[in-house]
Amino acid sequence: MIIRSADLEIVCGITSEIPDTDYPEIAFAGKSNVGKSSLINTLLNRKGLARTSSQPGKTQTINFYNINQTMYLVDLPGYGYATASVEIKAQWGKMIERYLHTSKQLLAVFLLIDVRHEPSDNDCLMYQWMLEQGYSPVIIATKMDKISRGELDRNIARMRKVLGTKEDTVILPFSAQTKQGTEEIWRLMETLAFGAPLEEETRAQQQARIAHEKQVAEQKAIADAQARGEEYAPKKERWKKTGHPVAKKTAQKHQAKKAAKHKALGKNPNKRK
Ligand SMILES: Nc1nc2c(ncn2[C@@H]2O[C@H](COP(=O)(O)OP(=O)(O)OP(=O)(O)O)[C@@H](O)[C@H]2O)c(=O)[nH]1
Numbered sequence: 001m002i003i004r005s006a007d008l009e010i011v012c013g014i015t016s017e018i019p020d021t022d023y024p025e026i027a028f029a030g031k032s033n034v035g036k037s038s039l040i041n042t043l044l045n046r047k048g049l050a051r052t053s054s055q056p057g058k059t060q061t062i063n064f065y066n067i068n069q070t071m072y073l074v075d076l077p078g079y080g081y082a083t084a085s086v087e088i089k090a091q092w093g094k095m096i097e098r099y100l101h102t103s104k105q106l107l108a109v110f111l112l113i114d115v116r117h118e119p120s121d122n123d124c125l126m127y128q129w130m131l132e133q134g135y136s137p138v139i140i141a142t143k144m145d146k147i148s149r150g151e152l153d154r155n156i157a158r159m160r161k162v163l164g165t166k167e168d169t170v171i172l173p174f175s176a177q178t179k180q181g182t183e184e185i186w187r188l189m190e191t192l193a194f195g196a197p198l199e200e201e202t203r204a205q206q207q208a209r210i211a212h213e214k215q216v217a218e219q220k221a222i223a224d225a226q227a228r229g230e231e232y233a234p235k236k237e238r239w240k241k242t243g244h245p246v247a248k249k250t251a252q253k254h255q256a257k258k259a260a261k262h263k264a265l266g267k268n269p270n271k272r273k
C-alpha cells in the first residue's frame with residue numbers, strides 16, 4: 001500500500017469513550033514489549049510515529065492511526081506488564097476489553113507473540129477469544145531476526161502446539177529490524193479491509209504520479225509568487241542567477257583547507273610515498 005498519510009488521530013485512555021470511527025480497524029494485541037508499536041512504524045515506514053521503548057509498558061492508551069483516510073491501525077497497550085500495579089493492570093485490561101467488545105469497525109485482531117518465547121496463558125486466552133468472536137485469527141511471530149532459520153521453524157511449530165491453532169490460522173514471521181514479513185502483513189490487511197491486495201503501482205504509473213505531483217507543486221509556486229507580486233523563477237534559474245553554485249564554493253573551501261593543512265605539515269599532497 002502506498003502510504004499517503006498516516007496520522008495518530010484518536011488517543012483513548014482508561015476513562016475515554018470508545019470512538020465510533022468511519023473506517024475499518026485492525027488492532028494489534030499482545031504482551032508488553034512484544035513489538036506492537038514497532039510493527040506499526042514498520043508497516044507505515046515511519047520511524048517514530050508510534051512511540052516504542054525497550055522498557056515494557058510504553059503504550060498506555062489505545063492509539064488509532066488513520067491511514068490514507070481508508071483504515072485505522074490500532075495500537076493497544078500490552079498485557080502482562082509485570083511492574084505495573086494490580087489496579088493499573090486491571091484498568092488497562094478493562095479498557096482493552098471494552099474496546100474489543102464495543103468497537104463497531106473492528107475487522108481483525110492481530111496477535112503478536114515474541115517468536116523466541118512460548119505463548120503465555122494470556123496469549124492463549126486472547127487467541128481463544130478471537131476464535132469465539134469470529135475474527136480471522138492472525139498471529140505475528142515477532143523479532144524473527146533474533147533467532148536462526150531452524151529455530152524459527154521449531155518455535156513456530158511450538159507456538160501452534162501451545163495455542164492449539166486451527167489449520168487456517170495464519171502465523172506470519174516478522175522483524176521490525178530487517179522488515180521481513182512487512183509485505184505479507186500488508187497483503188493480508190488489504191485483503192481483510194478491501195477484499196483483495198491493492199494493485200502495486202507500476203513503474204509507469206509511479207513516474208506519471210511523480211510528474212503530476214511536480215506539475216501541481218510548480219503551479220502552486222507560480223500562484224504563490226504572483227500573490228506576492230513577484231515573478232516566478234524556477235529553482236534552477238535562481239541557482240544560475242547567482243553564478244556561484246554552492247557545491248563549487250564548498251569544493252573550493254575544502255581544497256583551500258586541505259592545502260593549508262599540507263603546508264603546515266610540510267607535505268606535498270600530490271607526491272607519492
Ligand atoms: N531485534 C528486534 N527488536 C525489536 C523488534 N520489534 C521490537 N523490538 C524492540 O522491542 C522493544 C519493544 O518494542 P515496542 O514496539 O515498544 O513494543 P510494544 O509491544 O509496543 O510494547 P508496549 O507498548 O509496552 O506494550 C523495543 O526496544 C524495540 O526496539 C524486532 O523485530 N526485532
Ligand SMILES: [Mg+2]
Pocket residue numbers: 036037038051052058059075076077078
Ligand atoms: Mg507499544
